[in-house]
Amino acid sequence: MKFDRRLVSNFDWFLLLITIIIATIGIFNIYSATFAGKEPGGMPIYLKQICWIVVGIFVMFLSFCVDYRLLERFAYPLFTVAVLLLILVIPFGKSVSGSRRWLELGGFSLQPSEFFKIAIIFILSKYFSKYPNYNLGAIRGLLIPFLVLALPVVLVLLQPDLGTALIIILIFLSLLLFNGIKMKNILIMSSVFLAGLPLFWHYLKGYQKMRILTFVNPDLDPLGSGYHIIQSKIAIGSGAFWGKGFLKGTQSQLLFLPEQHTDFVFSVFAEEWGFLGSLVVVSLYLLVVLWGFRIASHSREGFCTFLTFGIVSMFFWQIFINIGMSLGIIPVVGVPLPLMSYGGSSTISFLLGIGLLINVSTRRFLF
Amino acid sequence: MLLYDKDNKREFKKKLFFSIVFAIVAFTIILSRLWYLQILQGKKFKSLSENNRIRIVKIPAPRGIIFDRKGKSLVDNYPSFDLSIIPEDVNDLESTIKELSGLLNVNADLFKAKLKEAQGNPPFKPIKVKTNLDYREVAIVETNKLYLPGITIEIEPKRLYIFDKLAAHLIGYMGKISESQLKTRSSDGYNMVDLIGKYGIEHDYESVLRGSNGGAQVEVDAVGRKVRVLRELEPNPGENIFLTIELDIQKLAEKGLADMIGTVIVMDPNNGEILALASSPSFNPNMFSLGISSKEWEALVTNPYNPLANKAIQGQYPPGSVYKIITAIAGLEEKVITPETVFYCDGSYRFGRRAYRCWQKKGHGSVNLHRALVESCDVYFYQVGQRLGVDRIAYYSSLFGLGKPTGISRTNEKRGLIPTSLWKLEALKSPWQEGETLSAAIGQGFVLVTPLQILNLMSSIATGGVLYRPQIVKKIESPGGDIIKEFFPEKMKKIPVSDNSIKLIKDALWGVVNERLGTGWRARIEGADVAGKTGTAQVVGLPKDSGNEYVPFEHRDHAWFSAFAPKDKPKVAIVVLLEHGGHGGNKAAQVARDILKGALKIINNDSASF
Missing domain, CATH: 3.90.1310.10 (Penicillin-binding protein 2a (Domain 2))
Structure with missing residues (x-):
């Protein structure tokens, strides 16, 4: 590919900057979250996160370098590989506390479901850009995309990873609505959903049912997730306006929070940096989302519009569900907070997403 | 690639606008919740967190x-x-x-x-x-x-x-x-x-x-x-x-074993329920729940008589003469003998270049099956065994459940060993010697059984050939007293041997205890019709005519006695094994008698509970 100087002059520095700010805040926060529970030996978790971010930035630039008109061609192979990886998890996955989500790859653990989120955005964008009609019939508008979705979602639910499955479904619904859907199809979908609900409930694991029930009525599990929600609320609330200061959050430093470097990172942050800090982080996230929508509105081609919209909706739902859970307004589902939760696969796939956004954003002036 | 038209573009812009509104609303919800928790409720949560009050x-x-x-x-x-x-x-x-x-x-x-x-x-x-x-x-x-x-x-x-x-x-x-x-x-x-x-x-x-x-x-x-x-x-x-244990019978069993090494099991032959099971030496489980010291633990695991092993199901011993029951049934069923067949015993039986001795060195004279069992004549059974061959003996052993776990416990039950010619070829890589059949016929040599298996054998004779799975749990109840699960007798099988053979054996076992020359006379109880069999399991080959010479304890033979009573309507079956207890007819039969006597009294006084 011939290098085009406009790639530099039009580069989306703004998005890169916000991303790096958030990721940096994330590293400091993970440092604090793992400060107390440090296990002797091995690489500290915050250093691992730095490594992941470095790898992620590399992946981000790779995804930026490819001409976005070529990206569309990747949709099918990418999807196939992602589904294959999900299938491999079933027999070969590493089991951690009751769920099988990771593939061991020479010392590294890969979580295929995180990458699958990007893959599903690709394939749906390709599909919808072919049929960019809000008046599609039931078969093209609903059934085919639904079939594409069904197998991977079932695979993810089998792991079981309720959080990721939920995110995949939300991304799907967002793209579906964005493409436009007939009233009739909405009705069909909701009735299928309502009919499938009892069946779905039947297949939930005990602890997952408990989490949902506990959200509705915290008295049901005062020792498990009910306790986690309370401790998270205490952590966030006790941060008050100014926060308790870096490494000074009592809730987090005394390990009262469960999964405090992954699912509950936001509680750690809000405790130590207070409302002020939370306001900054939430605003940064809002900026990413709004900026993403801006890129979507400026992009010229169908595929890119959908791709951008899909990635933004992925960010949006993960942010909203994760923070909402920490605040006790959404049931406890394990969903990482973009660029703040520790995790190799999620960090890389979020940075990949950002890379794609920058790609579309920068190249819109080229043609 | 499809460029989209103006209409579509307008449509997308509209949807993007809605998306932006949606996102802003969602983030506003988050911020107001943060405001509520951190500003409005901040004080309350701060004090909760400071004292870690919850x-x-x-x-x-x-x-x-x-x-x-x-x-x-x-x-x-x-x-x-x-x-x-x-x-x-x-x-x-x-x-x-x-x-x-x-x-x-x-x-x-x-x-x-x-x-x-x-x-x-x-x-x-x-x-x-x-x-x-x-x-x-x-x-x-x-x-x-x-x-x-x-x-x-x-x-x-x-x-x-x-x-x-x-x-x-x-x-x-x-x-x-x-x-x-x-x-x-x-x-x-x-x-x-x-x-x-x-x-x-x-x-x-x-x-x-x-x-x-x-x-x-x-x-x-x-x-x-x-x-x-x-x-x-x-x-x-x-x-x-x-x-299924009955406390008083269990106490009798423990008392009977006293400080000897071995095991006693008492069973209801009509359903396989274990009424008592004692193994000695034992341990005190309270020691564990209070936190056992390393010294106490050390003492338990280094004790050569292995207090932690349940000898009833984990001890494997040669069955000795108790095994003659199997040889006798095999002989009758395979028609190599009839009840009237007579062999002459002069104290030993010459086979090959070796003389196989009878425990009674002066010999039993001419004996038929009944007398051979009553007086436990080895020479008689050498000859029955020789006519049967080892594989046919093994077949009848397996009919009575020997050589495989009884299924009483999910863990740690040993299976014993019933040798066959094929087994020896595979395990020891050498062909079966006919002389070894003679040892096997009287329950020595390779044959190994657990005491529970012997009790199973005795019970199935008592019931006329019905084999029950030994059972230790009767029922499970909720804390409120509702029955959650009840365990019923599990009839494993009716052993395919003729009633006549079983009856002959039964009569002979009665004779063992109740006839003048019976080896198990010490187990006789007036009016109870005890039927049983003695056994002696050799630990090391000792010169039989060593007389009263001192034999070190760990070289003394294991003593067996297994019985049921009353003979015609059996209510209870027992097995006693005493490690290094000497000749089975002596100490083991005596121990069994005391327990049987007490157990029968307990059962007869409260037959509703059994």
Whole structure:
């Protein structure tokens, strides 16, 4: 590919900057979250996160370098590989506390479901850009995309990873609505959903049912997730306006929070940096989302519009569900907070997403 | 690639606008919630977090009680007062420990060691430093509580094995959960400090007995005292187990064994229910629940007579002459002998270049089957065995369940060994020698059985050929007394041998005990019609005519006696095995007699419970 100087002059520095700010805040926060529970030996978790971010930035630039008109061609192979990886998890996955989500790859653990989120955005964008009609019939508008979705979602639910499955479904619904859907199809979908609900409930694991029930009525599990929600609320609330200061959050430093470097990172942050800090982080996230929508509105081609919209909706739902859970307004589902939760696969796939956004954003002036 | 038209573009812009509104609304919800928690409620949460006022307190579930068949408790729980420290609540750990050790007269280092062990626990978790405080100690701590912030007394149900060593091998014991168990069972809610059934019923029925712990979310004050309970989850007590054991018969069995080494099992032959099972030497399960010291543990595992092994199902011994029952039935069924066949015994039988001796060195003279069993003539059975060959003997052994586990326990039951020519070729890589058939015919050589298998054999003779699976649990009840599961007799099979053969054997076994020259005469009980068989299992080949010469204990033969009574309407079957007990007709038959006599009396007095 011939290098085009406009790639530099039009580069989306703004998005890169916000991303790096958030990721940096994330590293400091993970440092604090793992400060107390440090296990002797091995690489500290915050250093691992730095490594992941470095790898992620590399992946981000790779995804930026490819001409976005070529990206569309990747949709099918990418999807196939992602589904294959999900299938491999079933027999070969590493089991951690009751769920099988990771593939061991020479010392590294890969979580295929995180990458699958990007893959599903690709394939749906390709599909919808072919049929960019809000008046599609039931078969093209609903059934085919639904079939594409069904197998991977079932695979993810089998792991079981309720959080990721939920995110995949939300991304799907967002793209579906964005493409436009007939009233009739909405009705069909909701009735299928309502009919499938009892069946779905039947297949939930005990602890997952408990989490949902506990959200509705915290008295049901005062020792498990009910306790986690309370401790998270205490952590966030006790941060008050100014926060308790870096490494000074009592809730987090005394390990009262469960999964405090992954699912509950936001509680750690809000405790130590207070409302002020939370306001900054939430605003940064809002900026990413709004900026993403801006890129979507400026992009010229169908595929890119959908791709951008899909990635933004992925960010949006993960942010909203994760923070909402920490605040006790959404049931406890394990969903990482973009660029703040520790995790190799999620960090890389979020940075990949950002890379794609920058790609579309920068190249819109080229043609 | 499809460029989209103006209409579509307008449509997308509209949707993007809605998306933006949606996102802003969502983020506003988050921010208002943050405002509510951090600004409006900030003070409240701050004070909650400063004192870490909300704690989880475990409410342990009482473990299921183990009863005998009549509902007398064998294992119960008692409240143990345990002293705990919550280091985070203590102002000055050093001086508090000093104070405490002075009050209770306990070495302070002990407390420190316990605290050190618990390093890495989640904060504000009570660390147990002393269990089983007596009332005086509890009173001392309670009166000084105000000066001892962070010290609490918790009441926890502890396991009590009421009769100490009684039926210890059957009931089993509890111990600290091991790391590997913790890994596989952590999803069942076990944690590091939990006890888990390690042996016997406690192990096999862990999930039934355990119940589920409850807990409470409590608010505590600044020194860790409970202010109020916020939410509570009641514990579910474990389910109760009723064994088939009868306490008084079990006591008789234990008494009969006394300090000898061996095992006694008593069974109801009509359904396979075990009425008593004792194995000696034994251990005291209470030792484990109180926390066994390394010295005590050492003593248990280095004892050469292996107190931790349940000899009834884990001990494998040559059956000796008890095995002649099998050889006799095989001979009759295969028609190599009739009841009238007579062999002559002059004290030994010459085969090949060797003389195979009879235990009675002056010989039995001409004997038929009945007399051969009654007087346990070896020479007779050498010849029956020789005519049968080892494989046919093995076939009849397996019909009676020898050589495979009886299925009484899910763990650790040994299978014994019934040799065949094929087995020897595969295991020892050498062909079967005919001389070995002679040894096998009288239950020596390669043949190995567990005492329970022999009892099974005797019971199936008693019932005319019906084999039941030995059973130790009668029913499981909920804490409220509802039956959750009842175990019914499991008839494994009707053994395919003729009634006539069984009847002949039965009569001969009666003769063993009740005829003038019967080897088991010491087991005779007036009016009870005991039928049984003696056995002697050689430990080392001793010169038979060594007379009264001193034989070191560990070289003495094992003594067997197995019987049932009354002969025609059997109510009870028994097996006694005494390691190094000498000749089976002596000590073992005597022990069996005393137990049988007592057991029959107990059964006849209360036949409704059996």
